[in-house]
Amino acid sequence: MYVQDLQDLARRRSDAACFDVENPLGLDVRLFAHPSVPVERDAFLQLFDFLDVCRAIADIRDAEARGRLTFFGDAPACIDKVVLTPDFHKGSLVPVGTVARAQHMCIPQAIGNDVCCGMRLLVTDLPADALEPHWPAIQKRLRAIFFAGERDIPMSPRQREAVLRDGLPGLVRTAADNAHHGIWQRFDAAIEKENLARAHAEGGFPTRGLFGFERFIMSSGRVDGRDPQIGCVGGGNHFVELQRIDALFDGHAARDWGVSKGCLAIMIHSGSVGLGHAVGGHFMDRARSIFPTGITSPKGGFFPLPTSGPRAEEGHAYLDGMGNAANFAFANRLFLGLMAVRAVEEATGRTVGAKLVYDAPHNLIFRAGESLVHRKGATPAPGPSGADYHGKPVIIPGSMGAASFLLAGSGHADALESACHGAGRALSRAKTAHVPKDVFARELAKLRVVGPIDPRAPHLARRRDILEKYERRVMEEAPYAYKAVEPVIESVEEAGIARKVARLLPLCTVKG
Template sequence: MSTSLKRLTKLFKKQNLAVSKDGAVYRIQNIGVPGAPISEVLLPERYNLDLKAVKQLMSFAGVAHPNGGEVRAAVATPDFHAGSSVPVGAVVATSRDMIIPQAIGTDIHCGMRLHAMDIDITDWQSKKTELVEKLRGDLLLGTRNLPMQPRSFHELFNNGLAGWVRSAKLKPMGDFIETDFVQLENELGCVYSGGSEEGHAKWAPESLVNLERSVIRDSSLATIGGGNHFVEFQIVDEILDRKRAFQLGVKKGQISIMIHTGSRAVGMHVGNYWIDKARENWPSTYKYPSSKIFPLYGNRATEYLEAMNTAANYANLNRLLLAELVRKRVREVFGKGIEMPLIHDAPHNIVTEESGCFIHRKGATPAHFGEPVLIPGSMGHPSYLMMGLGNQRFLNSASHGAGRDKSRHDMFCRNKAGEDLGLTCVDCITLKEDRRIEEAPAAYKDIDEVVEVQVQNKIVSPVAKLKPMLTFKG
C-alpha cells in the first residue's frame, strides 16, 4: 500500500469508511451502515478522492425505504466531485420500486448536443465577428423571437420532440418560420430515446400550458443557463476511429457546435416539487433518515418518472432550439446551403429503467455498447466524441466532462493572487467576467487523463478529438 493510500485510509476510517484500491478504482464501504453496497470510484492516478464527494456518494448508497426499496449499486465516473448535496459523476442503481429525486436534482435531463458542418477555416475566421454579433443577441441578450402556441407546449410535454415537431410545423412562428421541420424529424434518431419521453402537461408550470392564451413566450426556452453550461464552436482536430467517425458523419477539419444545457425553469419546477413530495410522503411512523435524503416508493416513484419525463422533453427542446438558432445564424453568415447535421444528443441528469433497476445518473452520461458519448473539456481544453462499450461495472455510464478540480471560490482567490488560470488563448463570449474566472481551464481536471482512464477501463473508446475555438457562456 502506498504512503498516500495509507494516509487516505486513515482519514476515511475516522469517518467510518473503509477504503481500498484496485488499479484506478477506489472501493469504499460504509462500515456504519450494514448491508449498504460497496461504492466504486474511478479516478486518474494523480487525483485524490475528495472526502466531501465520497461522503455525499455514501449517503445515497445507504438510502432505503421502510417499505422495502433499496440501493443496489453506487459508482462514480472520473469527473467525480462534490456538489451542493449530490456528487457530480455519481451513478446510483435502485430496486424498481424506489426512486431518489434528490439523486438527479433539479437540472433534469441536462445534456450535451453535437452538430458538425463543412466550413473552411479561413472563411470561418473572416466572418466570425459577424456571426458572434448575431449570436450574442440570441444567446446572451434575449433578442431571440420564440412565440409558441399552447398546443405545441402540450404536445411537447406529453409526447416529446416528435409531438412538438408535429404541432409546431403546422404554424411556424418567429425565428423558426423558415425552419426545416423535415430535417428536425429526421434528426430525432440521433437524440437519446428519440427525444420523446412519456410525460404529461399536468406536471409542467401552469403558465406554459394555459390553453386560453393564443401565444406563449417562454423566457427560459432556448437559453444556456449559468455555471458550466455553454454553446461552443470547435474544430474536429483528430479522427481516432475512422470507421466510427465515418458512420457518424464526422471528418477532420469540420467545425462542430457543442451545446450543454438542461431543462432550466421547468426542471427546477418539477425537481423541487418532487423533492418536497418525497419528504412529505415519508411514512409518519418512521424517523426521518439521518442523511436527509428521501426516496419515493411504489406508485409515487412511477408518478415521479412521468413528471421527470415532462421536464426531460423540455430539456430536449431547449437544446434543439439553441441549435436551430445557431443553424439559422450560420446560414445567414455563411450561406443558406450550409448543412449542420446533428451527430448526437444525450442527457447526463436522468433516471432510466435498465436491467431490472432504476439507474440514477447525476453528471454521468449513458455509455451503452455502440452508443455515442460526448465528453467535453473546459473552454481551453479539447472535447471528445467517444463510443460506449457497455461496462456493467460502471452501470453503462461515462463521465459527462473533466470534472471540477478547484472550487469556484478557489478560482476567484487564485485570480486575485495573480495566478495563471489558463485563459490566455481562450475566446469566451459572456456578459459576466466572473463566469470566465470560475469556469477557467485551471478549474478542471485534465480531460486527456479523465478520458484515458475510461479507455483503459473499457468504458468508452475514442472516435474524435475536438478543439475549442469560441465559447458562449450564459
C-alpha cells in the first residue's frame, strides 16, 4: 500500500522535495522525497516503532532522576533528529533510508547486522565497447573467480589482524607479507596508500580490540592462508557490476575524479558478510540483556547502549566491534574490485588501469563528538571542504537493469549530510515470488547476470531444484522489485543534498 498524497503524513511541507513528518512523539523527523517518489505506509509504521526508543530513554532518565536505577547517569541521552532519505522503505529491522542522530548512546539494531555495507566505484582506462566481443569469456572468468574457488587471496594472520584493527591503512602496511602471491600481484601498495584519501575515514576506524575474531585471524596459521570470507560478494542486494559511463553532468568534477564518458566502470556494493552478523547479533543481545528492569521495553527491540556515564563501556565495546567489522568491509570491497579487474584482463587479454573514485559505507554509526549519527541504508554526503571544492563523491546505484549515478555531496545540514543508497524496493522479497514467470523471463533476458551457477549449463538441465532456488534469488533482485531511480535522484538534487556528476549503465552484474 503506497501513500498517494504525502501531505496526509506531513504537517508542514518545507519545499517540493522535503516535508516534516508527524509522529507519535513529536520528534524532529524530516523526509526528503519528491511527490513522485512512492512511500509505503508500512515504512512509517516501522519507523514509529523505532522511535519508541525515545520514550524508553525518557522513562530511564526519569527513573534515574528518582534514584531508582543507574544507566545513563548525568548524560543527556536522546535522539534529537531523524532524516529519511528518498529511498525510504520498510526493512527487516528498521526502515532503509533512516538516519538518526543520537546523543551519548548508540543503538545496534538501528543499523542491523550488515555492518558497513557500502559502495566502491572504480573507473578504468578501457572503453566499455572493447568488452563486446568478449562477453562469454568475461562471464566465465567472473564466475570462476567469484564463485568457483579462484579468488586467490592469501592472507597472513598479521594481515588479518591489521585489517580488523585499522582497515585499509592496515592492509597497506602489511601488503609485503604476500606481495608476490595471488591477488597481491595486482595490489600496488603505493597507489593504495594514495587511495586512502578516496575512502570515507580513509577506509578504517582504529579499534582497541578484536571482538573475539582471534580464530579468524589465525585461520590456518600460514602466511599464505585462505579463508571463506575475504572476497565474498554477499547476498541480497549486494553486487559487483561492470558499467559504461553513459553521460556526464558536471565535467569539472568528472575530470578531477578521472571519470570519462564511454569508459568501463566497476561498481561494488558489499559489506562485512559473516563478521558483521557476528557483531550485530552479539550486541543486540547485549543491549537487550542490560536494559533496566521495570522499564517498558522499546518496540521492535531497539535497545540503547550508553556511550557516556557509568555504563559507557557498553557502548564503546559495541563501537569497537562495529569498527572491526567495518574495517573488514572496506578491505573486502577493495579485493572485489581487484577480482573484477582481473576477470576483465584475463578475458580480453588487455591490461586495464583502474582508478578509485570513492568508497563510502551505508550501514554504520558515525561519531561526531558525543553525537552518533546512525545511518541505515544511507550514505554520507559531505560538501566542499578545503581543497575538496566539489564535495565528496556520492554513489547511488539503480537496479541491475537501471542506471546508477555518481553525485557530489553538498553537505546539507538539515539532511544530516546524508543521501540515499539506492532507489529503494518497490516489492518485498516475498512478493517477488508472485510475479508471473513470463514477466521474470522477459526481464532476465535483457540482462547479463553472473551467479554461483550457470543456469544454461548442460549438467543442470535436470536439476530443477537447483534452478528454482537460483531463480528465486534472482527474482528477488529483478528490476521490477525496485523503484525507478530517476525520481529518487531528482529528489536528492532538488533538495540540495547532492548534484549529479555522471550516469552509469549496467553491462553485467555479479550476484551472490
